[in-house]
Amino acid sequence: MADAATTNPLFDLWRKQFEESAAAWARMVTQAQTPAPPPTDPMAFWRPVLNQGVEQWARLFAQTPATPDLAAQWKQFIDQWIEAWSKALGQVMNTDAYAGTMGRYLDQWLVAAAPMKKAGEQHIEQALATLNVASRTQLTAVAKQLVELEERLERMEDTLGAILKRLDDKERK
Amino acid sequence: MGQERFADVVERFTHGYGNGHGPDPSPEAVRRWQEELERNVKRMQNLQRMVTNPAELKVGQTPRTEIYKKNKSRLYRYQSTRTHRTPVLFVPNLGISRPYIFDLMPGGSFIEHMTREGFDFYLLDWGVFGPEDNDLSFEHCVTKILPRMTQKVLESSGAESLTVLGYCMGAPLSVAFLASHPEVPVKNVINMAGPIDFSKIGLFGLWLDKKYFNVDRFVDTLGAVPADMVKAGFKLLKPTMDLSTNLNLWWNLWNEKYVEGFNALNKWANEYVAFPGEFFRQWVGDFYQDNKLFRGESVFGGRPARLASISCPLFVVGAHEDYIAPPASVRALLDVVSSRDKEYVELPGGHISLIAGRGASLHCWPKVSGWLASRS
Numbered sequence: 001m002a003d004a005a006t007t008n009p010l011f012d013l014w015r016k017q018f019e020e021s022a023a024a025w026a027r028m029v030t031q032a033q034t035p036a037p038p039p040t041d042p043m044a045f046w047r048p049v050l051n052q053g054v055e056q057w058a059r060l061f062a063q064t065p066a067t068p069d070l071a072a073q074w075k076q077f078i079d080q081w082i083e084a085w086s087k088a089l090g091q092v093m094n095t096d097a098y099a100g101t102m103g104r105y106l107d108q109w110l111v112a113a114a115p116m117k118k119a120g121e122q123h124i125e126q127a128l129a130t131l132n133v134a135s136r137t138q139l140t141a142v143a144k145q146l147v148e149l150e151e152r153l154e155r156m157e158d159t160l161g162a163i164l165k166r167l168d169d170k171e172r173k
Numbered sequence: 174m175g176q177e178r179f180a181d182v183v184e185r186f187t188h189g190y191g192n193g194h195g196p197d198p199s200p201e202a203v204r205r206w207q208e209e210l211e212r213n214v215k216r217m218q219n220l221q222r223m224v225t226n227p228a229e230l231k232v233g234q235t236p237r238t239e240i241y242k243k244n245k246s247r248l249y250r251y252q253s254t255r256t257h258r259t260p261v262l263f264v265p266n267l268g269i270s271r272p273y274i275f276d277l278m279p280g281g282s283f284i285e286h287m288t289r290e291g292f293d294f295y296l297l298d299w300g301v302f303g304p305e306d307n308d309l310s311f312e313h314c315v316t317k318i319l320p321r322m323t324q325k326v327l328e329s330s331g332a333e334s335l336t337v338l339g340y341c342m343g344a345p346l347s348v349a350f351l352a353s354h355p356e357v358p359v360k361n362v363i364n365m366a367g368p369i370d371f372s373k374i375g376l377f378g379l380w381l382d383k384k385y386f387n388v389d390r391f392v393d394t395l396g397a398v399p400a401d402m403v404k405a406g407f408k409l410l411k412p413t414m415d416l417s418t419n420l421n422l423w424w425n426l427w428n429e430k431y432v433e434g435f436n437a438l439n440k441w442a443n444e445y446v447a448f449p450g451e452f453f454r455q456w457v458g459d460f461y462q463d464n465k466l467f468r469g470e471s472v473f474g475g476r477p478a479r480l481a482s483i484s485c486p487l488f489v490v491g492a493h494e495d496y497i498a499p500p501a502s503v504r505a506l507l508d509v510v511s512s513r514d515k516e517y518v519e520l521p522g523g524h525i526s527l528i529a530g531r532g533a534s535l536h537c538w539p540k541v542s543g544w545l546a547s548r549s
Contacts, residue, residue, distance in 0.1 A: 086413040103385030143305035
């Protein structure tokens, strides 16, 4: 392994910088609810994270000797990067604003999907009826009947069991 | 490069960027490079095999017998020495995923562990529901299916009482059943990662809040919750999960054992199961939105479900990094039952790694079997 004394501070620095950049990004997203003028630089949104990443990679490659340990360090850095992003995304998703937006989108989708789904099902039903083929609704109805039949049989079994038990008890007495 | 001689490039490659007469690499460094090279070759071989010739996976290999079936649900009894007299009924989640995760592969199976420890182990497999089951509700499971399953366990085992072990959604299902059927001869209850207090449920609780999620419109429009939508919901909960899973796969791709475990787990992780519509309506409405069971307002088949009526020994297991059933929501069961013998442990891992995988075999399984052995 590479010298722990040189790599550990580097890891800490890396982790700290990424956590800070992820937190900055999360703040930007959550604060973006108030209308703001459009950014002039299209990369402005991602720049804090990218800059941090590039600087750290540059420092890392300048300081670390090329050994197989580099792969392990790379894996560790990527894990930390994913973890930092996971935390940042978790913070964003754990807000009322996010839940509200998701709920609104889902509602809009359901409102739009309901008539389309109904029309599609009717169309398919008609087509299958023309071809004299059983439709999904008909097959579902048959399956439901089978389930109900099973329920009835079960209830009959229970009743028979109870009667037989009583008869047994009587015989014993 | 154009001005360079090829020999110079080779020289630099083999002797570094010094003056060409730098120190030779140490034998240790050479060995590590060789190891790394071998690993990369194995990675490529395994990747090629995974893509071109995926192995047929055998999951759920612990021998078992089907005791009873009701509609899609099955009750299985596993072979074991049955040194403990009290049978264990394992109630997993309904919908979402298949229960073979608990018996994933030999050497990595919770069920195999429990049978090896001498428990008479029963698994309730809720099954995969179709559109004909859209009317199946939470209440139906509590008042029709669970009473029947417990009766069959007692009949086939010949025991007078049983242990009920609920995992994930299986825990609130079991607890709701036991609280509304106090006559059931239950000897012990175990709650593994099963949320009880839904005011502490985390992200899902926020997303499914009444303010943002109209469960009636959802169920009325779709009829059921399709498997793909269940999958999307869980993926959204941890968006970086796939990335880290694939990264870890690449990193460990040289390791045959890891690849074998990954394949089995990956098969399970991508096999989502739909929710029956009415079940989802009641599950989200009564639990996530109204927290009725914890607040003592649930009624099943005309019977009130009072958690205080549970007085048998209780063992609750929470997972430290569980974001589906956060430990606080799981632990809450301890505060509302009237059991004197009750214990809570919080173990490392997440919702799945609590019960499946190497960590589970070290931390969770021995704890559960150890607690239960002295009470069975």
